Amino acid sequence: MSIRERLSGNEATAYAMKQINPDVVAAFPITPSTEIPQYFSSYVDNGMVDTEFVAVESEHSAMSACIGAEAAGARAMTATSANGLEYMWEMVQIASSSRLPIVMALVDRAISGPLNIHCDHTDAMSVRDSGWVMLFSETNQEAYDNMIMAHRIAENKDVMLPLMVCQDGFITSHAIENIELLEDDKVKEFVGTYKPEHYLLNKNEPIAVGPMDLQPYLTEHKRQQHEAMENARRVITEVANDFEKMTGRKYDFFEGYHLEDAEYVIVCMNSTAGTVKNVVDNLRANGVKAGLLKVRVFRPFPGELIAKALEGKKAVAVLDRVPLLNGTGGPLYEDVVSSMFIENVHVPTVNYSYGIGGRDVTEEQIHKVYQDLQSMQDMKDTFRFLGLREK
Amino acid sequence: MYNVKEVVANKPSRFTAGHRMCAGCGAPAVARMILRAVDENDHVVVSNATGCMEVSTCIYPYTAWTDSYIHTAFESASAAESGAEAAYKSLKKQGKLPEDQNTKFIVFGGDGGTYDIGIQSLSGAMERGHDMTYVCYDNGAYMNTGIQRSSATPRFADTTTSPAGSVIPGKMQPRKDLTEIMVAHHLPYVAQTAAFANFKDLYEKAEKAINTKGGKFLNVLAPCPRGWGYATEDLMLLNKLAVDTCWWPLYEVENGVYHITYKPAKKLPVEEFLKLQKRFRHLFKPGNEWMIEELQKEVDLRWNELLAKEEMTNKQ
Numbered sequence: 001m002s003i004r005e006r007l008s009g010n011e012a013t014a015y016a017m018k019q020i021n022p023d024v025v026a027a028f029p030i031t032p033s034t035e036i037p038q039y040f041s042s043y044v045d046n047g048m049v050d051t052e053f054v055a056v057e058s059e060h061s062a063m064s065a066c067i068g069a070e071a072a073g074a075r076a077m078t079a080t081s082a083n084g085l086e087y088m089w090e091m092v093q094i095a096s097s098s099r100l101p102i103v104m105a106l107v108d109r110a111i112s113g114p115l116n117i118h119c120d121h122t123d124a125m126s127v128r129d130s131g132w133v134m135l136f137s138e139t140n141q142e143a144y145d146n147m148i149m150a151h152r153i154a155e156n157k158d159v160m161l162p163l164m165v166c167q168d169g170f171i172t173s174h175a176i177e178n179i180e181l182l183e184d185d186k187v188k189e190f191v192g193t194y195k196p197e198h199y200l201l202n203k204n205e206p207i208a209v210g211p212m213d214l215q216p217y218l219t220e221h222k223r224q225q226h227e228a229m230e231n232a233r234r235v236i237t238e239v240a241n242d243f244e245k246m247t248g249r250k251y252d253f254f255e256g257y258h259l260e261d262a263e264y265v266i267v268c269m270n271s272t273a274g275t276v277k278n279v280v281d282n283l284r285a286n287g288v289k290a291g292l293l294k295v296r297v298f299r300p301f302p303g304e305l306i307a308k309a310l311e312g313k314k315a316v317a318v319l320d321r322v323p324l325l326n327g328t329g330g331p332l333y334e335d336v337v338s339s340m341f342i343e344n345v346h347v348p349t350v351n352y353s354y355g356i357g358g359r360d361v362t363e364e365q366i367h368k369v370y371q372d373l374q375s376m377q378d379m380k381d382t383f384r385f386l387g388l389r390e391k
Numbered sequence: 392m393y394n395v396k397e398v399v400a401n402k403p404s405r406f407t408a409g410h411r412m413c414a415g416c417g418a419p420a421v422a423r424m425i426l427r428a429v430d431e432n433d434h435v436v437v438s439n440a441t442g443c444m445e446v447s448t449c450i451y452p453y454t455a456w457t458d459s460y461i462h463t464a465f466e467s468a469s470a471a472e473s474g475a476e477a478a479y480k481s482l483k484k485q486g487k488l489p490e491d492q493n494t495k496f497i498v499f500g501g502d503g504g505t506y507d508i509g510i511q512s513l514s515g516a517m518e519r520g521h522d523m524t525y526v527c528y529d530n531g532a533y534m535n536t537g538i539q540r541s542s543a544t545p546r547f548a549d550t551t552t553s554p555a556g557s558v559i560p561g562k563m564q565p566r567k568d569l570t571e572i573m574v575a576h577h578l579p580y581v582a583q584t585a586a587f588a589n590f591k592d593l594y595e596k597a598e599k600a601i602n603t604k605g606g607k608f609l610n611v612l613a614p615c616p617r618g619w620g621y622a623t624e625d626l627m628l629l630n631k632l633a634v635d636t637c638w639w640p641l642y643e644v645e646n647g648v649y650h651i652t653y654k655p656a657k658k659l660p661v662e663e664f665l666k667l668q669k670r671f672r673h674l675f676k677p678g679n680e681w682m683i684e685e686l687q688k689e690v691d692l693r694w695n696e697l698l699a700k701e702e703m704t705n706k707q
Contacts, residue, residue: 023478023481023482023485023487024474024477024478024481026473026474026477050481050484050485051481052477052478052480052481054473054474054477054519055519056470056473056515056519057511057512057514057515057518058511058512058515060466060467060470060511060512061467061469061470061473061511061512061515061516062470064463064464064467064470064471064474064512065470065471065473065474065477066474067461067463067467067471067474068438068461068463068470068471068472068473068474068475068476068477068478069474069475069477069478070474070478071461071471071474071475072436072474072475072478072479072482073478073482073487074474074477074478074481074482076474076478090464091463091464091467094463094464098463200436200459200460200461200475201436201459201475201478201479201482201488201492201494202459203434203459203489203492203494206434206456206457206458206459206460207459207460208449208454208456208459208460208461208462209460209461209462210449210461210462210463211449211450211451211452211454211462212445212446212449212450212451212462213451214450214451217451217452
């Protein structure tokens, strides 16, 4: 029997980490992810886990310590947000290129500047090409479930890549929701024990990690990283299937909500999907064929599947929870439209920047997007701001 | 009793031939001797900061290290090692490692990776008390990138970012005293040493550091023929002159108690050390005598401070 509880997204994540019982956790406080190491260190200090908790002096050292621990043969985890992720950015790249399946909870928050502690996805998007598997979570339940699935994906020997589970800062990290937790023994069995092939603490096989890698080999090593990311597609599906067998909860690369017969579709990630679902329900009641495509697996990007799911729609709006600063469009938008181009899918598609720095995302705003999609002449203006204060 | 012939004959070199460090460089001799001080039955995880030592000893697919080795980035060697050490503790506690396994954790970083960009992660790891020995091989500049000044660069030294110009004659600031900063961390063992007198001082301090529990720090002088501008065969002479002029005092601080491990019978004037090096050549031009005087004052001041600290901490 699963356990019915009420937990915040941070508590749920910390609880999943307790059940996973990693060998090492290294973390540094930063809003809104601070609670995760807080809850976790109480598990450590009360003897509920076998973990060594390393209270590092910075996020740069948090990721460095995770790299050292994971390379040494341990299962290592961390949590961070925004500037913390930016500060560890250098090491985020080194974690993936060293093929270390570290798992990180990323509680999404706007990166500075100016300083803002609330939700948007600028942090996650800044590491989108870093060679990490990236899972997004609409609810506390999804943040928990993704965390339980994380190690099985990351540690698969055909993958061996770090993985981050993203959720929205404050919106899910601090809001308390009903949640179904798994029993400890079920999680333990599902996650399994980590048996690294090569590791620093194997005194019978000393290895060198992180060598100087020059012109003769770097290209091939990067190709191997690319293959690992491709392999992750299969493994993500296998793990989701096993998870469904255990819990009855189904996870895929993305979730479609009234998507199949929809004419007007919003593509988005994380908590906004919940608001969109409400609006879709209202529009459907009024005869408007509205639908949602909520991306769960952002890396590796399921471009082919998304393009095919959008084929034949009348209009699509991609919602990027980042400011549009590059003159071409938000990252999710770019990925969706280039996938459509490759798959020869031609649907008018616009891009909205929304919810910056924790700006409320209201049903009225989402409703406005669906209205825009229904008035085709307005499609010329590709890049738009949602919920902007005009005066 | 320490006997260099016995140590070299009986203790295998764990840092092997084939690396690409320069002839006359002080660092490889230091690394080799420090690793010789490890008990032969013990296994080592070496963490190496980016720098000369790293780029010259572990170029894929080769390595000069016979122990386990990790390089992550310039500033992160201490933090990566603290993660490896935490992993060791955790896996040992859970019975996931052989009971008889004894692993030592040793970090190597140059002065750039230690005094400057790596000081935060070093300070953090030491404050947390990870059981590791940090070895700074101090050659007084960013040698790997082409001799740029660091906070370990001596006053007036000519480097590529503090060139001896007609208006500004080299680096104008005194060296940061990292050994004292590490003493202020209240560690069980901090020492300053050099490859001097058959490596006795270096070997004994390394042995003590490696076999003391907790965070330990060794600051080791490591002359650089390119950055300092000396003839490669003068490496050991420079080590000796640095010590005999009290430019680089040899001492250790054990649980707060100072012990100067070598007091020169005759303290040589600092120019004996300076005059063999191109980086100080401009100090010997007419009109620049004041620079040598200033350096001598600085050396005397610090040496006297050290003598006072030794006296004070041994009083109780």
